[in-house]
Amino acid sequence: IISVREEEEENGSRQRDDGSWKKIREREGKDLLYVERCQQHRWRCAEVTFTCSDEAVCQHWVSSIREQLASNTSRPKHLLVYINPYGGKRQGKRIYEQKVAPLFTQAGISTSVIVTEYANHARDHLKMEAELKKFDGVVCVGGDGMFSEIIHGLIWRTQIDCGVDPNSPEEALSPCSLRIGIIPAGSTDCICFATVGTNDPVTSALHIIVGDSQPLDVCSVHHNNMFLRYSVSLLGYGFYGDVLSDSERKRWMGPARYDFSGLKMFLTHHYYEGTVSYLPARGIIGTPRDATRVKTVLAAVTSKVKSVCLGFFHPESSGEWRTIRGKFLAINAASMSCACPRSPKGLSPAAHLADGTTDLILVRKCSRFNFLRHLLRHTSKDDQFDLTFVEVHRVRRFRFMPRHCQSDSDLELDLHENSKRQIFSQICKDHPACGCAPAYSSWNCDGEILTHTAIDVRVHCQLIKLFARGIEELPVFEDLTNPCAI
Numbered sequence: 259i260i261s262v263r264e265e266e267e268e269n270g271s272r273q274r275d276d277g278s279w280k281k282i283r284e285r286e287g288k289d290l291l292y293v294e295r296c297q298q299h300r301w302r303c304a305e306v307t308f309t310c311s312d313e314a315v316c317q318h319w320v321s322s323i324r325e326q327l328a329s330n331t332s333r334p335k336h337l338l339v340y341i342n343p344y345g346g347k348r349q350g351k352r353i354y355e356q357k358v359a360p361l362f363t364q365a366g367i368s369t370s371v372i373v374t375e376y377a378n379h380a381r382d383h384l385k386m387e388a389e390l391k392k393f394d395g396v397v398c399v400g401g402d403g404m405f406s407e408i409i410h411g412l413i414w415r416t417q418i419d420c421g422v423d424p425n426s427p428e429e430a431l432s433p434c435s436l437r438i439g440i441i442p443a444g445s446t447d448c449i450c451f452a453t454v455g456t457n458d459p460v461t462s463a464l465h466i467i468v469g470d471s472q473p474l475d476v477c478s479v480h481h482n483n484m485f486l487r488y489s490v491s492l493l494g495y496g497f498y499g500d501v502l503s504d505s506e507r508k509r510w511m512g513p514a515r516y517d518f519s520g521l522k523m524f525l526t527h528h529y530y531e532g533t534v535s536y537l538p539a540r541g542i543i544g545t546p547r548d549a550t551r552v553k554t555v556l557a558a559v560t561s562k563v564k565s566v567c568l569g570f571f572h573p574e575s576s577g578e579w580r581t582i583r584g585k586f587l588a589i590n591a592a593s594m595s596c597a598c599p600r601s602p603k604g605l606s607p608a609a610h611l612a613d614g615t616t617d618l619i620l621v622r623k624c625s626r627f628n629f630l631r632h633l634l635r636h637t638s639k640d641d642q643f644d645l646t647f648v649e650v651h652r653v654r655r656f657r658f659m660p661r662h663c664q665s666d667s668d669l670e671l672d673l674h675e676n677s678k679r680q681i682f683s684q685i686c687k688d689h690p691a692c693g694c695a696p697a698y699s700s701w702n703c704d705g706e707i708l709t710h711t712a713i714d715v716r717v718h719c720q721l722i723k724l725f726a727r728g729i730e731e732l733p734v735f736e737d738l739t740n741p742c743a744i
């Protein structure tokens with residue numbers, strides 16, 4: 259139930275929102291607004307009118323429904339809304355005003371709305387000015403970049419308030435208590451799509467109104483013990499880093515810039531050398547190669563319950579660091595599936611939202627034809643990891659070092675090759691058309707470019723919470739309280 263509304267008209271008929279006329283019965287009716295599930299994870303606000311000849315009974319219904327709604331502590335009552343008017347197709351403000359604000363009003367939610375005036379406005383407002391105590395949640399109207407601003411502000415502020423040093427890579431960060439709602443109005447909107455199942459402003463608004471809660475893992479990214487950024491979706495070096503760098507110069511093209519740059523970078527076919535080391539996740543249920551997708555926190559909780567029962571759940575137990583050196587077309591860390599309309603199953607279809615791990619996907623140097631096979635599998639049912647040049651590991655922590663940054667002793671091992679390369683790189687500078695790979699790519703961190711290439715990444719389990727419930731893949735009326743039923 260979203261809310262209950264009392265009919266005001268006394269006589270005849272009245273016009274509905276859609277223009278049609280509705281007959282008012284003899285007695286006043288009570289409209290009940292409720293959530294209706296539609297296709298493909300979409301939700302809509304539906305309406306049903308109840309009438310009763312006894313006005314006292316009627317009033318009793320209304321007041322008890324209102325009391326129950328008011329006493330529901332998971333539902334937000336005051337929200338702080340940030341709108342990026344320049345994200346995606348620049349429709350953020352219109353989307354919020356036309357589709358979302360009327361629903362919040364209907365549900366009795368009060369809002370404080372800030373339309374951002376410059377990049378990082380929302381982040382800095384949350385970091386320093388916002389009176390967070392007044393609110394039950396934050397709403398982000400924009401794309402993944404705008405969401406990234408919001409979490410940077412909120413996580414930073416929470417650490418300062420809790421006396422935790424946000425710069426230290428070893429520090430356990432304090433979880434943020436305010437939930438975040440995402441109204442999709444960006445270009446990719448993968449964080450919304452992967453946590454709600456669709457990019458639809460009304461559906462997102464309804465998840466906020468009913469007070470859903472979905473914990474989410476956050477990766478912290480450091481360079482030489484210096485904090486760089488947080489990431490919740492994709493950290494991508496090589497292909498996705500290059501696509502992002504190239505597409506930033508084509509912002510005027512709107513969301514199509516990614517397809518243009520994607521094609522360009524596919525044809526450019528650069529590979530990068532470096533060393534990846536990682537700490538494999540131990541004691542968790544599931545692997546990135548699981549055919550069955552388990553995305554809802556419910557399923558994650560269920561597997562925890564099962565593993566506790568079986569006695570092998572050790573959240574902190576980790577193995578030894580492992581190291582892989584090579585030439586890569588792409589190094590991707592997906593902390594969630596990264597599903598989006600371009601790839602409805604995402605970069606790592608079985609990634610969990612809230613298990614404290616990220617899926618590290620290494621795509622080694624291969625032919626253009628093979629890389630295309632890998633890319634195309636993101637759009638079909640075929641397994642994108644089932645290729646000899648692709649490997650995937652579920653990890654808690656990883657580091658990357660581009661070859662040119664490696665220590666002297668490492669490089670001495672490669673001395674012979676290195677001197678050859680220096681000669682060739684000079685030739686390449688003189689003849690740029692020779693197609694030799696450049697030394698560095700950049701990291702795409704949730705759609706923002708990182709300033710360093712050598713990074714240390716650590717997953718912080720369930721650091722933030724969203725107004726979402728993961729993608730529902732279970733029959734709606736199954737007994738969700740009984741783990742054995744799932």
Ligand SMILES: CCCCCCCCCCCCC/C=C/[C@@H](O)[C@H](COP(=O)(O)O)NC(=O)CCCCCCCCCCCCCCC
Nearest residue numbers: 401402403444445446447448492516520524601633704705
């Ligand atoms: C041939 C078709 C291949 C399709 C492969 C699609 C894989 C798509 C996986 C996308 C993962 C996206 C992860 C999310 C990243 C976002 O954080 C981030 C920021 O979003 P925002 O702008 O909303 O703020 N978005 C991005 O970095 C955009 C990544 C987009 C990648 C598009 C790649 C298109 C590839 C086209 C290759 C074409 C080859 C054709 C050969 C004939």
Ligand SMILES: Nc1ncnc2c1ncn2[C@@H]1O[C@H](COP(=O)(O)OP(=O)(O)O)[C@@H](O)[C@H]1O
Nearest residue numbers: 345346374375376377400401402403404444445
């Ligand atoms: N008022 C503003 N003017 C310019 N840039 C902004 C403004 N508000 C936010 N931004 C920045 O715009 C960038 C893109 O925002 P986003 O909402 O993710 O759209 P898109 O999905 O199209 O990239 C983000 O890096 C964000 O920091």
Ligand SMILES: [Ca+2]
Nearest residue numbers: 593610611615
């Ligand atoms: Ca995860």
